[in-house]
Amino acid sequence: MTGTIQTQKIFFAMGTVNTITVFEETDEALSAAKDCVKELDRKLSAYSHDSEISAVNKMAGISPVAISKDTFSLIKHSVMYSQLTDGCFDITSRPLSQLWKDAMKCGEFPDSSDISSVMKTIGYKDIILDSASRTVMLRQKGQQLDLGAVAKGYAADKVRKLLLTYGVKNAMINFGGTVINIGQSRRIGIQKPFSPNGKTFASLEVPDGKAVVSSGLYEQFRIIDGQLIHHIADTRTGLPSNSGLIAVTLIGDCSEELDALATAAFIMGAQQSMKLLKLRNIEALFITNKQEIYVTEKLRDELSIVKE
Numbered sequence: 001m002t003g004t005i006q007t008q009k010i011f012f013a014m015g016t017v018n019t020i021t022v023f024e025e026t027d028e029a030l031s032a033a034k035d036c037v038k039e040l041d042r043k044l045s046a047y048s049h050d051s052e053i054s055a056v057n058k059m060a061g062i063s064p065v066a067i068s069k070d071t072f073s074l075i076k077h078s079v080m081y082s083q084l085t086d087g088c089f090d091i092t093s094r095p096l097s098q099l100w101k102d103a104m105k106c107g108e109f110p111d112s113s114d115i116s117s118v119m120k121t122i123g124y125k126d127i128i129l130d131s132a133s134r135t136v137m138l139r140q141k142g143q144q145l146d147l148g149a150v151a152k153g154y155a156a157d158k159v160r161k162l163l164l165t166y167g168v169k170n171a172m173i174n175f176g177g178t179v180i181n182i183g184q185s186r187r188i189g190i191q192k193p194f195s196p197n198g199k200t201f202a203s204l205e206v207p208d209g210k211a212v213v214s215s216g217l218y219e220q221f222r223i224i225d226g227q228l229i230h231h232i233a234d235t236r237t238g239l240p241s242n243s244g245l246i247a248v249t250l251i252g253d254c255s256e257e258l259d260a261l262a263t264a265a266f267i268m269g270a271q272q273s274m275k276l277l278k279l280r281n282i283e284a285l286f287i288t289n290k291q292e293i294y295v296t297e298k299l300r301d302e303l304s305i306v307k308e
Helices: 027-044 052-058 069-084 094-106 112-119 151-165 255-268 270-279
Strands: 007-013 016-022 127-130 135-138 171-175 178-182 186-191 200-206 211-216 221-224 227-230 245-252 283-288 293-295 303-305
Touching: 007 027, 016 027, 016 151, 027 052, 027 069, 027 151, 052 135, 069 127, 069 135, 069 151, 069 255, 094 112, 094 221, 094 227, 151 171, 151 178, 151 211, 151 255, 178 186, 178 255, 186 211, 200 245, 211 255, 245 255, 245 270, 255 270, 270 283
Parallel strands: none
Antiparallel strands: 007 016, 016 171, 127 135, 171 178, 178 211, 186 200, 200 303, 211 245, 221 227, 245 283, 283 293
């Protein structure tokens, strides 16, 4: 990465370490950006008992909940991504994801009856949005929203807009692997699956204004009875995704969209998701469970494989 670091904020929010680096003097912009992310985290976290998302989850099947513009906008966009991906991306999948996260903690497969039970609670079509009153409601009791797969992207896009209003012309936003580049073209590393954090297998040239998002099963996994179990659940089967992919990296203009579609592409697989990504003008890099690498045509000249 080129340029002399002038100011930087590193802080924890949205379940990850966030870094905003500005290659010019602007403490005010960085403080405002951090405050923005912290405020979004308070609204959007499914793990905070007093967040807007938790309020919606508590009132599932009971009554609508009035929410802020940010939360309403992100839920509305998430429903659109669900429609685009035939439900492969679904923010109502929290009970299923939690089931497999618990399985990874205890080292035992969940009962098939438990999987069947939580599958009945999943369905983005049960999200009832009222734009006039700015409320949201889940149709069934037991349903839960989780915006974790898209919140970082939404926050990164918002911070980009905020920095630009402060006149920042040269910066890098990195929210736990959701990256946006502002200013001169920069080369960033792509994480090598199943290797220590920061170990890269390739680097990618990222132009001004572009976002990069990665998703992979190597982030949370465990071997149970000889099978690799991970945290990205397929809402069609109730099981961890088995698309033949171990990692997906997407490059485009909107990090919120990339966040959502990276999860969906991981579940859909390379061949099926490629058609959708092309329609959305998104470039992609896929790594299969056979260690094969597939790259969209426009990325081939921008990608450099790191020699061991």
